[in-house]
Amino acid sequence: MFTADDNAYILRRLERNQVILVTGAGFSLMSSNANDESLPTSTKFSEKIWKLLNYTEAYDGTALSYLWDLLLNSGISESRITNLLKDTFTVKDYHDLYNHITKPFWYRIYTLNIDNLLEVIYNRQGRILQRLKYPNDENSERDQSLLKMQIIHLNGALPCNPKEIIFSRAQYAESSNNMQPLYHEFVHDYSTRTTIFVGTQLEEQIFEQYLHRRGKRHGNESEKRPRSFLILPQLSIAKINLLELYNIKYVEGTTELF
Secondary structure (H helix, E strand, O other): OOOHHHHHHHHHHHHOOOEEEEEOHHHHOOEEEOOOOEOOOHHHHHHHHHHHOOOOOOOOOOOHHHHHHHHHOOOOOHHHHHHHHHHHHOEEEEOHHHHHHHOOOOOEEEEOOOOOHHHHHHHHOOOEEEEEEOOOOOOOOOOOOOOEEEEEEOOOOOOOOHHHOOOOHHHHHHHHHOOOHHHHHHHHHHHHOEEEEEOOOOOOHHHHHHHHHHHHHHOOOOOOOOOEEEEEOOOOHHHHHHHHOOOEEEEEOOOOOO
């Protein structure tokens, strides 16, 4: 997990309200939906889409980005797709350990997830939220009184039209081409404040593109950034070395341990 130096560094930054939290799909695995299923990884959700598409063959590992495009263009009714999303990603319950997330006052929380886990956690802890989500919301100033926690859904969030969720390659491309204010703010925050990524391999195409644009605007693609951290159970050595170029340190660990 974190070294003693990492702990001291993060605590100093938290005291100054200078730490961003970013959650990915792996963050939500200790929560359950109305069907008492764990919230799925992209592979598990792909299996659900495969079944809805009525393929007779066993799921063959086709990526979610392809299957979501197929589903949206399959002729299956919007109501059935909406029900699939609602049944799969609406949180009913979660592990008590998640309550620890509300103890620090994060500068902002960004999530790549469409589920409502963070909102459920904060609401049950009696915390006030300011929720922003793609594609309809613009950047908003944080609550200067520090009473409200700002949670930003970068890829959309329920409830919404299924076409407003970024899962497919076409949707990633569209979001990349049209400057997305929430993602622009995210890359700015990551570039200027310590960021802790939990449950994501950080393979977001949009992140890379926006980071590259920022580097070009500042005339320095190796812009010095505060030390940040990515927490996952495992990661390839090549990916670890690549993240070091972004001043992101890999920390081997689970969401539960975090």
